Amino acid sequence: MNGALCYFSGTGNTKWIANKISDYFKENDYNIDFFNIEYKEDFDLENINKYDFLIIGTPVYAGMEPRIVSNFLKKLPKGNNKKCIIYSTQGSNKASAAENISRIINKKGYDVFIQSSIKMTNNYYFAMGKKPTNEYITSTLKEAEVKCKNIVDGFIKGEKLIENTNSFKLGVSKVLSKGFIKILPKLSKNMISKNDCDKCGLCVRNCPRGNITMENGRAVFHSKCMLCLRCIYLCPKNAITYKNKKIYKIQKNIIKALDIK
Numbered sequence: 001m002n003g004a005l006c007y008f009s010g011t012g013n014t015k016w017i018a019n020k021i022s023d024y025f026k027e028n029d030y031n032i033d034f035f036n037i038e039y040k041e042d043f044d045l046e047n048i049n050k051y052d053f054l055i056i057g058t059p060v061y062a063g064m065e066p067r068i069v070s071n072f073l074k075k076l077p078k079g080n081n082k083k084c085i086i087y088s089t090q091g092s093n094k095a096s097a098a099e100n101i102s103r104i105i106n107k108k109g110y111d112v113f114i115q116s117s118i119k120m121t122n123n124y125y126f127a128m129g130k131k132p133t134n135e136y137i138t139s140t141l142k143e144a145e146v147k148c149k150n151i152v153d154g155f156i157k158g159e160k161l162i163e164n165t166n167s168f169k170l171g172v173s174k175v176l177s178k179g180f181i182k183i184l185p186k187l188s189k190n191m192i193s194k195n196d197c198d199k200c201g202l203c204v205r206n207c208p209r210g211n212i213t214m215e216n217g218r219a220v221f222h223s224k225c226m227l228c229l230r231c232i233y234l235c236p237k238n239a240i241t242y243k244n245k246k247i248y249k250i251q252k253n254i255i256k257a258l259d260i261k
């Protein structure tokens with residue numbers, strides 16, 4: 001059996017989970033091919049029809065999937081009853097994103113078999129929440145790994161696992177998410193590169209929106225930022241600040257799950 005795993009991951013959490021899910025499938029002689037939504041121009045979406053099942057992974061921004069994922073869903077071909085696993089990663093226990101994606105792709109004719117919200121570290125802790133400790137990160141990753149194994153075992157055994165979010169919560173999240181998208185340009189102005197920048201260009205090369213340029217020896221952020229925070233966590237000098245705050249590198253190890261250029 002062959003599965004296509006389509007994901008977006010800003011700072012590595014969603015890709016880390018993708019790797020775990022893929023590893024567990026491989027242990028059971030299933031093959032998983034990754035499709036990074038960020039590069040969707042590089043792959044033909046119709047190719048997904050060739051796979052036996054589909055997995056979609058997303059981070060959660062203001063309760064929902066980011067626009068890069070919503071746009072991908074719009075272009076996804078019809079499902080013809082193809083089995084699907086939908087997962088989100090977020091800082092809290094649960095969010096509406098997975099439910100929202102399930103509803104969208106159900107309408108396209110996919111059969112959502114697993115729908116799961118997986119708690120990971122909150123990479124936006126400096127704006128909402130509190131700084132995760134190392135112990136918290138370790139135990140969160142352990143719990144997430146168990147969840148990945150249960151997802152794969154359940155899928156292989158043919159057991160449906162749907163973590164529902166009620167329609168009221170989904171409605172509230174949709175409103176919040178629309179508000180978030182509106183104020184994104186304002187929020188992203190909080191990101192500034194400081195003098196410590198050594199012009200390595202990692203942020204420029206790896207921004208999923210091509211939103212950063214190097215000008216006069218400093219990273220300059222333009223107006224297309226989606227606030228994925230990859231640049232902040234990738235910067236080896238910790239030179240990118242948010243509201244003048246230096247960010248504690250909670251994604252230091254996890255971000256290695258991404259294919260960094």
Ligand SMILES: Cc1cc2nc3c(=O)[nH]c(=O)nc-3n(C[C@H](O)[C@H](O)[C@H](O)COP(=O)(O)O)c2cc1C
Pocket residue numbers: 008009010011012013014015058059060061062063064089090091092093094095120121122123124227228229
């Ligand atoms: C702009 C932004 C908004 C976020 N909003 C939420 C949220 O509403 N609820 C939540 O639980 N986590 C939220 N988070 C935390 C992320 O969903 C979480 O850290 C996720 O696992 C990041 O995945 P990634 O590393 O694959 O990008 C937010 C993160 C960012 C950057």
